[in-house]
Amino acid sequence: MQELDYLKESPSQTAGPYVHIGLTPNKLGIGGIYPVDLGESPVLPGAKGEEITIIGTVQDGAGMILRDALIETWQADGQGIYPGNDPRGAADPNVTGWARIIADFETGEWTLKTVKPGRVPFPDGRAMAPHIALWVVARGINLGLQTRIYFEDEENESCPVLQRIEHRERVKTLVAKKTADGTYRFDVILQGENETVFFDM
Amino acid sequence: MTLSNQFDRGPLFFRDRDWHPAAYTPGYKTSMTRAPFRPLVAMGSTLSEETGPAFGHSMIGELDNNLIMNFTGEPAIGERIIMHGRVLDESGRGVPNVLVEIWQANAGGRYRHKKDNYAAPLDPNFGGCGRTISGPDGSYEFLTVRPGAYPWPNRVNDWRPMHIHISVFGSGFGQRLISQMYFEGDPLIKRCPIVNTIGQDRAIQALVAPLDMNRAIPMDCLAYKFDIVLRGRRQSFFENRKEGL
Numbered sequence: 001m002q003e004l005d006y007l008k009e010s011p012s013q014t015a016g017p018y019v020h021i022g023l024t025p026n027k028l029g030i031g032g033i034y035p036v037d038l039g040e041s042p043v044l045p046g047a048k049g050e051e052i053t054i055i056g057t058v059q060d061g062a063g064m065i066l067r068d069a070l071i072e073t074w075q076a077d078g079q080g081i082y083p084g085n086d087p088r089g090a091a092d093p094n095v096t097g098w099a100r101i102i103a104d105f106e107t108g109e110w111t112l113k114t115v116k117p118g119r120v121p122f123p124d125g126r127a128m129a130p131h132i133a134l135w136v137v138a139r140g141i142n143l144g145l146q147t148r149i150y151f152e153d154e155e156n157e158s159c160p161v162l163q164r165i166e167h168r169e170r171v172k173t174l175v176a177k178k179t180a181d182g183t184y185r186f187d188v189i190l191q192g193e194n195e196t197v198f199f200d201m
Numbered sequence: 202m203t204l205s206n207q208f209d210r211g212p213l214f215f216r217d218r219d220w221h222p223a224a225y226t227p228g229y230k231t232s233m234t235r236a237p238f239r240p241l242v243a244m245g246s247t248l249s250e251e252t253g254p255a256f257g258h259s260m261i262g263e264l265d266n267n268l269i270m271n272f273t274g275e276p277a278i279g280e281r282i283i284m285h286g287r288v289l290d291e292s293g294r295g296v297p298n299v300l301v302e303i304w305q306a307n308a309g310g311r312y313r314h315k316k317d318n319y320a321a322p323l324d325p326n327f328g329g330c331g332r333t334i335s336g337p338d339g340s341y342e343f344l345t346v347r348p349g350a351y352p353w354p355n356r357v358n359d360w361r362p363m364h365i366h367i368s369v370f371g372s373g374f375g376q377r378l379i380s381q382m383y384f385e386g387d388p389l390i391k392r393c394p395i396v397n398t399i400g401q402d403r404a405i406q407a408l409v410a411p412l413d414m415n416r417a418i419p420m421d422c423l424a425y426k427f428d429i430v431l432r433g434r435r436q437s438f439f440e441n442r443k444e445g446l
Contacts, residue, residue, distance in 0.1 A: 006291045007430045009214075010406040012221050013381040014229070014395060015366070018312045022304025022330045022366055027292055030313055031396060033271050033328045034262070038300075061234040074253065074374040082252035085372060087210050098254035098374075120248050123212070133249045135377050140231030142398045144224035148249075190235050200216060200241040201250050201375055 012114065015137040019070050024102055039100030040073060042114045047094040049078025049115035054149060054176055054184045057108050058136060061191030065108035068138050069188075073099045073112060073149075075132040080118030093126060116127035116151065122160040131174075146199045149186050150175045159200075170197050209372040211434040213246040214291050229394045230355055236282035250375030254257040258334050265332050266333075268305075272328030279308025279324070279346025281422035284382065284410070285338040286368060291433030295339025296422035301429070302368040303343055304330040310349030319351050346424070350389055362389035362396065371431040382427045383409045 020028040024037045059068040076082045077092035086098070091097070101110045112132075120126040132149040150156050152175050157163075165171050173196045176184035189196050224236035264271040269309065284303070288296040306312045306329070311320030313329045327346065335341045345365070352360050364381045368409065371377070383390050389398055399405050407430075416424035 007289060007293055009291060009408060009432050010219055010380050010430045011399050012378060015379045018314050021312060021314055022302055025330050030328055084252060086252050086253040122247055123303055133374055140235035142224055142232055164241055191238055195237055195239050198237050198241050200243040201246045
């Protein structure tokens with residue numbers, strides 16, 4: 001019999017304590033290598049849609065706020081089209097969709113300024129509620145964690161991804177709370193009672 | 202921005218979670234409070250994971266993949282090496298136009314980081330990071346120095362083997378991966394609690410780069426070959442199953 005000769009994905013390793021050296025050297029004070037760090041903003045001036053700011057933290061199982069977390073975000077434009085390789089067409093040219101954000105070295109708080117994404121179809125054609133995909137790495141995280149930010153003031157009940165969550169009480173861990181007009185709060189809890197839902201997708 | 206991998210639009214291969222390290226690995230103490238305890242919510246990928254950011258060659262500076270020279274323009278100290286290989290998917294296809302970033306300690310095993318107070322000296326000419334974009338066949342290369350091993354606070358006498366951190370994008374955000382490259386023959390590999398978060402020896406071996414004398418440059422530098430494999434793509438569309446799941 002022939003073999004299924006697929007390769008295996010390279011096994012993950014932790015980003016370690018010094019991920020900022022590699023991915024945000026300027027923010028660490030290592031200047032002179034790159035003019036700017038990548039992923040400064042997922043939107044350019046003129047991006048269409050509702051401007052929003054999301055503020056949050058990443059907390060461990062002991063309730064400590066991580067100061068070494070690095071988060072990347074990926075989102076569709078205001079109409080729900082992804083930049084780059086979306087088969088449905090071209091996105092808003094002022095939306096790059098991707099951001100690389102770090103926790104503040106003192107407070108552990110991170111801030112994402114963007115536009116609210118539109119609805120994107122699930123593979124069966126139903127609409128997913130507006131969301132931003134999140135990828136979280138830090139020392140002690142062996143494989144980057146995938147999660148999502150949803151929004152309190154959107155209709156989330158019909159989202160086929162959220163419907164998949166068996167423990168309905170946990171859905172709220174994916175929903176950003178509105179704190180003011182255009183401002184949301186979203187804390188990632190790595191472990192414990194209010195642990196954020198993480199996905200295997 | 203370029204439209205890379207326009208053909209790569211299908212759903213992602215499912216991840217083999219037994220091949221990757223578990224989240225909770227007590228030998229690596231920091232994982233104990235940072236590992237989720239609840240099961241992951243599983244489903245097939247959606248457009249949110251199948252699309253991903255694209256990076257243009259225009260954003261890469263001439264010395265960005267040369268860690269020996271990219272910090273001050275004066276050469277860093279250490280054993281000069283070429284790190285090279287290909288970014289592949291699980292079907293064995295080269296993945297072109299994707300961003301590959303690396304970071305590492307200097308030849309003495311010291312990071313340029315205020316929290317690293319290991320006794321080895323900082324090299325004034327070594328910054329510690331580099332980046333490049335994979336070529337049409339998925340190939341990439343860096344010129345750097347071989348990083349030193351160093352001690353770290355975990356158990357009382359744990360040392361990291363020589364390693365280079367590597368961060369890779371695919372054409373979909375669900376392929377995003379961070380890993381580490383180790384060096385053939387390093388006796389510290391099998392003692393390292395971070396290496397040993399990976400359960401299978403075959404998987405560990407996939408992160409160990411062999412010495413590549415064919416790529417070494419006489420009287421200049423040695424070479425290590427390191428292929429990086431990202432998640433593959435499934436056939437995206439069957440007419441009789443439009444839901445795709």
